[in-house]
Amino acid sequence: MERGLLIVLSGPSGVGKGTVRKHLFEHYNNDFDYSISMTTRKQRAGEKEGVDYYFRTREEFEDLIENNGLLEYAEYVGNYYGTPLQYVQETLDSGRDVFLEIEVQGALKVRKQMKEDGIFIFLSPPDLGELESRLIGRGTDSVEMIQKRIQKAVQELKLIQYYDYVVENNSVDQAAQKVRHIIESEHLKVHRNLRHFTEIIEEME
Numbered sequence: 097m098e099r100g101l102l103i104v105l106s107g108p109s110g111v112g113k114g115t116v117r118k119h120l121f122e123h124y125n126n127d128f129d130y131s132i133s134m135t136t137r138k139q140r141a142g143e144k145e146g147v148d149y150y151f152r153t154r155e156e157f158e159d160l161i162e163n164n165g166l167l168e169y170a171e172y173v174g175n176y177y178g179t180p181l182q183y184v185q186e187t188l189d190s191g192r193d194v195f196l197e198i199e200v201q202g203a204l205k206v207r208k209q210m211k212e213d214g215i216f217i218f219l220s221p222p223d224l225g226e227l228e229s230r231l232i233g234r235g236t237d238s239v240e241m242i243q244k245r246i247q248k249a250v251q252e253l254k255l256i257q258y259y260d261y262v263v264e265n266n267s268v269d270q271a272a273q274k275v276r277h278i279i280e281s282e283h284l285k286v287h288r289n290l291r292h293f294t295e296i297i298e299e300m301e
């Protein structure tokens with residue numbers, strides 16, 4: 097069985113990663129599963145345990161780090177965020193693709209581990225002013241927290257070069273369509289290559 101692909105959607109906080117991901121899952125039949133992250137951040141109103149995140153204490157999170165239970169993790173504006181390893185491994189091994197929605201430091205850690213494997217997509221904002229407006233409009237963070245996230249975004253935008261694709265999120269529907277096309281075309285490439293290898297190997301027998 098062919099192993100699934102790891103799809104990483106990353107970019108600054110507030111750019112619309114979650115919105116684009118939800119649109120993708122709601123409007124299209126996809127062959128990928130979403131990996132729910134773990135965090136030590138406080139649960140926001142409306143967020144559900146095991147749906148939006150697995151909410152954990154710092155001690156629980158640090159235990160998991162020590163026991164190599166995470167594919168990657170990062171400390172981001174005062175809280176830990178990480179990807180549970182077992183779910184990702186089991187899903188990829190079962191032949192299904194896994195979709196991660198994570199910040200830039202974590203994405204680069206995954207990129208380093210996976211070398212040539214994985215699809216790394218950076219979702220970029222039209223500009224920093226619009227990013228700030230989206231964070232304000234979301235209404236989940238204090239003025240101080242929004243400023244910290246914008247400062248992070250300035251650093252993160254300089255790392256765009258380490259991604260395979262950049263998608264600007266002007267319209268949610270168009271951004272989701274672009275992400276979907278990228279995944280489809282990468283999928284074709286990988287599977288075509290594997291079929292090609294199978295033929296070569298069979299000819300050698």
Ligand SMILES: Nc1ncnc2c1ncn2[C@@H]1O[C@H](COP(=O)(O)OP(=O)(O)OP(=O)(O)O)[C@@H](O)[C@H]1O
Nearest residue numbers: 109110111112113114115230233234265266267268
């Ligand atoms: N294309 C868009 N145009 C206008 N507003 C948008 C667009 N995409 C997302 N938004 C809005 O921007 C806000 C931030 O979006 P969202 O929470 O999806 O960002 P995020 O990148 O997932 O943030 P975080 O990384 O902090 O989880 C939301 O209020 C969302 O409705």
Ligand SMILES: Nc1nc2c(ncn2[C@@H]2O[C@H](COP(=O)(O)O)[C@@H](O)[C@H]2O)c(=O)[nH]1
Nearest residue numbers: 109133134169170177178179197198199202
């Ligand atoms: N490195 C990781 N980053 C993650 C993960 N899950 C979410 N995130 C990113 O953290 C920031 C802040 O999220 P918020 O929910 O507090 O707004 C944002 O960019 C998320 O994409 C993860 O598992 N690893």
